[in-house]
Amino acid sequence: MHKIFVLSEDDTRQLLELEEVIEGIENVYKEKSSGSGKVFPLVFHEFEKGVADMDIKSGTLDKMGVYGLKLVSWFGNNPSKGLPSLSGIVMLFDSSTGLPIGTISAEHMTGMRTGAAGAIGAKYLARNNSEVMLMVGSGHQASYQIRAMQTVIKGLKKVFVYDPINFESAKGFISKFEYKLDSIEYIPVQDLETSVANSDIIVTATPSKKPLIMKEWVKAGTHFSCMGSDMSGKQEIDENILKSAKLFTDDILQSVSVGEFEVGINNGTITKEDIICEIGDVLNGEYDGRTSDNDITVFDSTGIGLQDIAAGYIAIQKAKKINIGTEVKF
Amino acid sequence: MHKIFVLSEDDTRQLLELEEVIEGIENVYKEKSSGSGKVFPLVFHEFEKGVADMDIKSGTLDKMGVYGLKLVSWFGNNPSKGLPSLSGIVMLFDSSTGLPIGTISAEHMTGMRTGAAGAIGAKYLARNNSEVMLMVGSGHQASYQIRAMQTVIKGLKKVFVYDPINFESAKGFISKFEYKLDSIEYIPVQDLETSVANSDIIVTATPSKKPLIMKEWVKAGTHFSCMGSDMSGKQEIDENILKSAKLFTDDILQSVSVGEFEVGINNGTITKEDIICEIGDVLNGEYDGRTSDNDITVFDSTGIGLQDIAAGYIAIQKAKKINIGTEVKF
Numbered sequence: 001m002h003k004i005f006v007l008s009e010d011d012t013r014q015l016l017e018l019e020e021v022i023e024g025i026e027n028v029y030k031e032k033s034s035g036s037g038k039v040f041p042l043v044f045h046e047f048e049k050g051v052a053d054m055d056i057k058s059g060t061l062d063k064m065g066v067y068g069l070k071l072v073s074w075f076g077n078n079p080s081k082g083l084p085s086l087s088g089i090v091m092l093f094d095s096s097t098g099l100p101i102g103t104i105s106a107e108h109m110t111g112m113r114t115g116a117a118g119a120i121g122a123k124y125l126a127r128n129n130s131e132v133m134l135m136v137g138s139g140h141q142a143s144y145q146i147r148a149m150q151t152v153i154k155g156l157k158k159v160f161v162y163d164p165i166n167f168e169s170a171k172g173f174i175s176k177f178e179y180k181l182d183s184i185e186y187i188p189v190q191d192l193e194t195s196v197a198n199s200d201i202i203v204t205a206t207p208s209k210k211p212l213i214m215k216e217w218v219k220a221g222t223h224f225s226c227m228g229s230d231m232s233g234k235q236e237i238d239e240n241i242l243k244s245a246k247l248f249t250d251d252i253l254q255s256v257s258v259g260e261f262e263v264g265i266n267n268g269t270i271t272k273e274d275i276i277c278e279i280g281d282v283l284n285g286e287y288d289g290r291t292s293d294n295d296i297t298v299f300d301s302t303g304i305g306l307q308d309i310a311a312g313y314i315a316i317q318k319a320k321k322i323n324i325g326t327e328v329k330f
Numbered sequence: 331m332h333k334i335f336v337l338s339e340d341d342t343r344q345l346l347e348l349e350e351v352i353e354g355i356e357n358v359y360k361e362k363s364s365g366s367g368k369v370f371p372l373v374f375h376e377f378e379k380g381v382a383d384m385d386i387k388s389g390t391l392d393k394m395g396v397y398g399l400k401l402v403s404w405f406g407n408n409p410s411k412g413l414p415s416l417s418g419i420v421m422l423f424d425s426s427t428g429l430p431i432g433t434i435s436a437e438h439m440t441g442m443r444t445g446a447a448g449a450i451g452a453k454y455l456a457r458n459n460s461e462v463m464l465m466v467g468s469g470h471q472a473s474y475q476i477r478a479m480q481t482v483i484k485g486l487k488k489v490f491v492y493d494p495i496n497f498e499s500a501k502g503f504i505s506k507f508e509y510k511l512d513s514i515e516y517i518p519v520q521d522l523e524t525s526v527a528n529s530d531i532i533v534t535a536t537p538s539k540k541p542l543i544m545k546e547w548v549k550a551g552t553h554f555s556c557m558g559s560d561m562s563g564k565q566e567i568d569e570n571i572l573k574s575a576k577l578f579t580d581d582i583l584q585s586v587s588v589g590e591f592e593v594g595i596n597n598g599t600i601t602k603e604d605i606i607c608e609i610g611d612v613l614n615g616e617y618d619g620r621t622s623d624n625d626i627t628v629f630d631s632t633g634i635g636l637q638d639i640a641a642g643y644i645a646i647q648k649a650k651k652i653n654i655g656t657e658v659k660f
Contacts, residue, residue: 006336006433006658040373043388045397052428056399058373058386067375069386071399071421073428081427089430091401091419097411098382098403100419103336103433105660328336328656330419330435 005102005316007325012108014324015315018116018151024310025116026283027064029250033280036062037306039251040069051076057305060095061313068092070106070308090312100330102319104312113311114205114303115144117250118225121299122201123152124282125248125289126223130200131157136192136213136236137206138163138173141227145203147179153201156181160189160199164212193217204228204236215240220294226260227301237298239264245296247275248282248289254302261300335432335646337655342438344654345645348446348481354640355446356613357394359580363610366392367636369581370399381406387635390425391643398422400436400638420642430660432649434642443637444535445474447580448555451629452531453482454612455578455619456553460530461487466522466543466566467536468493468503471557475533477509483531486511490519490529494542523547534558534566545570550624556590560632567628569594575626577605578612578619584632591630 007015031037043056052075060067072088079085088106093099122130133149135142138161146159163169170188180186189195196202196217205227206212215238224245228236242264249255256265256272264270277287279299290297319325337345361367373386382405390397402418409415418436423429452460463479465472468491476489493499500518510516519525526532526547535557536542545568554575558566572594579585586595586602594600607617609629620627649655 004336004433006334006660008658008660010659038375040375040386041371043370043373043386045368045370045390047390047392047425054397054423054428056370056373056386056388060375060377062377067384069399069401071423073423075428078427083427083429087429089421091421091433093384093401093403095377097408097413098384098405099413099417103334103421326656326658328338328658329340330336330338 002099002330003327004100004330005319005325006328007102007104007315007319009105009108011319011325012105012315015318016109016112016311018112018148020314021112021311022116022119022148022151024314025113025307026120028061028306028310029120029280030283031061031063032306033278033284033286039304039306057308059306059309061306061309062095064310064313065095066092066101066309066313067095068309068312070305072106090308092309092312092316102316104315106308109311109315110308111141111144113307114141114227115148117301117307118145118203118227119148119152121225121279121301122149122223124279125297125299126153126201127221127293129155131155132199134160134162134195134199134202136162136164136202136204137228138169139205141205142173143177145205145227146177149201149203150181150184156184158185158187160187160195162189162192162195164206164208206236207234208236209233211235211238213237218296220296222296224298225301226298229260230258230302232258232262235263236260239267239269241296242270242298245298246290247298248277248279249275249300249302250279251302251304252278255300259300259302332429332660333657334430334660335649335655336658337432337434337645337649339435339438341649341655342435342645345648346439346442346641348442348478350644351442351641352446352449352478352481354644355443355637356450358391358636358640359450359610360613361391361393362636363608363614363616369634369636387638389635389639391636391639392425394640394643395425396422396431396639396643397425398639398642400635402436420638422639422642422646432646434645436638439641439645440638441471441474443641444471444557444633445478447631447637448475448533448557449478449482451555451609451631452479452553454609455627455629456483456531457551457623459485461485462490462529464490464492464525464529464532466492466494466532466534467558468499469535471535472503473507475535475557476507479531479533480511480514486514488515488517490517490525492519492522492525494536494538536566537564538566539563541565541568543567548626550626552626554628556628556630559590560588562588562592565593566590569597569599571626572600572628575628576620577628578607578609579605579630579632580609581632581634582608585630589630589632
C-alpha cells in the first residue's frame with residue numbers, strides 16, 4: 001500500500017532549518033543552470049480582479065529526484081472572515097516512479113525559500129566585507145530575509161529596517177523580531193536616502209509599484225536583492241540603478257515580464273541583453289558575478305516553483321527521519 | 331486549525347457511486363457551456379520520450395464552488411518494478427476562501443469520471459430505443475464504460491466486447507466483469523465489421539493510432555462515444571465516418587488538437603466548423619443533439635480537468651458525511 005506524507009504549517013515550522021533550505025535553493029539554481037532543473041509554464045487565474053486569484057508553479061529537479069507543483073491562492077477578503085489571504089499547498093512526486101511523495105502546507109515554507117533566495121543573492125554577489133544590511137519593507141517576508149542574511153553574511157554588524165508606509169512598523173518589527181544576534185545592531189530608520197548610502201546590502205520586499213530607492217543615493221559596491229516584484233507593474237528600485245549595475249536574476253523570462261527588470265526594459269532604460277545571466281550560472285562558475293568592489297550588483301528574485309519543490313522535499317525527507325508529520329495511506 | 335481530507339484509492343472505491351458521478355459530470359459540462367466552468371491551460375512534461383511523462387490539468391467550477399487540479403504521471407517502466415504505470419492525485423480548493431479542501435488519489439476516480447463521460451454522450455446523443463452496445467477495447471476503462479452505460483441506457487439488452495489485440499482478452503474481460511445485469515447479454519466478439527453493423531451505441535477506449543472501425547460498416551442511427559484519443563496521432567474510427575456524422579465534443583480545442591477529430595481535420599476530411607458544439611451546449615439546450623433516428627452521432631471525449639475536480643469534490647463531500655477518509659491538520 002502506497003503512503004504519502006502530509007505536512008502542516010506547524011510541521012514545516014518544526015522541520016525546516018535555514019541552512020538546509022539555503023543549500024537546497026543553491027542546488028535549485030545550479031540545476032536550473034545546468035538544465036536538469038526545468039520550470040514548467042505558469043498557470044494563472046484571476047477569479048475577480050483585485051479580489052481573488054490563484055497560480056500554479058511547477059517543474060522538475062532531475063538531480064534531486066523530485067518534481068511537483070505549488071498552488072497558491074490569494075483571496076483578499078479572507079482577513080475580514082478571520083482567514084489568511086494567502087494559502088498554498090505543495091505536492092511532490094518521485095522522479096524515478098512518478099508516485100506521489102507528499103503534500104505540504106506552503107506558507108512558512110515559501111517564507112523560508114524566499115529568505116534563502118535573497119541571502120544567496122548577497123552571498124554570491126555582495127562585497128566580501130559587507131557589514132550593513134538595509135531591509136526595505138517590514139512585513140511578513142522581512143523576518144525571513146534578515147534571518148537568512150545573518151546565516152550567510154558572517155560579518156554583518158548592522159541591520160537597518162525601513163518601512164515605506166510608516167516608521168512605527170519598522171520599530172515594531174524590530175522589537176518583535178525573535179532571531180536577533182548579539183553581534184548585530186538592529187536599527188529602525190526613517191531616512192531612506194541616508195540609509196541607502198550607508199548600506200552594503202539592500203534587500204527590498206514590498207508590494208511597491210513605484211521606485212522607492214533612487215540612483216543618486218546608491219554608493220559604489222552596493223548589492224541589491226530585489227524580492228518584491230513578481231507581477232507586471234511592480235517596481236522597487238529606480239530603473240536608472242539597473243543601467244549602471246550588473247544584473248542577475250533567478251529566471252530571465254520572469255524577470256523581463258513580471259520582475260524588477262520589467263519596467264526598465266519596457267521604457268528602454270535597459271535591454272534584456274543587459275542581464276548578465278541567471279544566478280545559477282554564477283553558482284556553477286559559468287559566469288562571473290561581482291568582479292570589483294565598485295560594482296553595483298542587482299539580483300532580481302522573481303521566485304520559481306523549483307524553490308518550493310526543493311524546500312518541500314527537504315521538509316519531507318527530514319519528516320521521515322525524525323517522525324514528524326502525518327503519514328497517510330493513499 | 332485548518333484541516334484537509336486525504337482520500338486513498340480504497341476510500342474512493344467505497345465512496346463514489348456512478349449515478350452521482352454521472353450527475354456531477356453533467357454539471358461539469360453545463361458549467362463549461364455556461365462559462366462558470368473554466369479550463370486552465372494544460373501543463374505537460376515528458377521526462378523521457380515514450381518512457382515517462384506527466385501532465386497537470388486544472389480549472390474552476392464556480393457554481394459547484396470548487397477549483398483545483400489533477401496531476402497524472404505515466405512511468406512506462408513501473409510495471410517491471412511492481413508499480414502502477416499511471417498514478418495521479420487531485421487537489422481541491424474552496425472557491426469562496428481559496429483554502430485547500432483535500433487531496434484524492436486519482437486512479438479509480440478517473441475511471442469513474444471517464445465512464446460517466448462516455449455514458450453521458452450516449453444518454454444525450456444515442457437513439458432512445460438503443461439496445462445494443464459495442465465496447466471496443468477490453469482494458470481497464472472498458473469496465474467503467476459498460477457500468478456507466480448500463481446506468482443511463484435502461485433498454486440495453488446486449489453488450490458486445492471486442493478487443494483489437496486478441497479475442498481471449500475480450501472473453502476474459504466478460505468472465506471477470508463483476509457488474510453484469512440479468513437483463514443484459516454480454517458477448518465477446520471476433521468479427522468487428524458485423525458487430526459494428528449490429529450495434530446502436532459504440533464506445534471506443536483503446537490506445538489505437540489507426541482507425542479500427544470503417545465507414546462502410548456503420549449503419550444509420552449509430553452513436554459513437556470515442557474515449558481513447560487524448561494525444562496527437564491517436565485515432566479509433568475512420569475519419570470518413572466523421573464526414574457524414576453529427577460531431578460533438580467535451581472541449582473543441584482539445585478535440586481538434588489531440589482528440590478523435592484531429593486526424594480528420596488535419597487531412598481535410600472535416601473542418602473545425604463541422605463540430606456542432608460542445609456536449610454542454612446540448613445539455614443546456616442551446617444546440618440540438620440528434621435530430622433524426624438516422625443521424626450518426628459522434629461524441630469525442632478528450633477528458634477535461636473539470637471532470638476530475640467534480641468527481642473529487644463528490645468524493646470529499648460524501649467522505650465528510652459518512653466519515654470515510656483521513657482528516658489531517660494542515
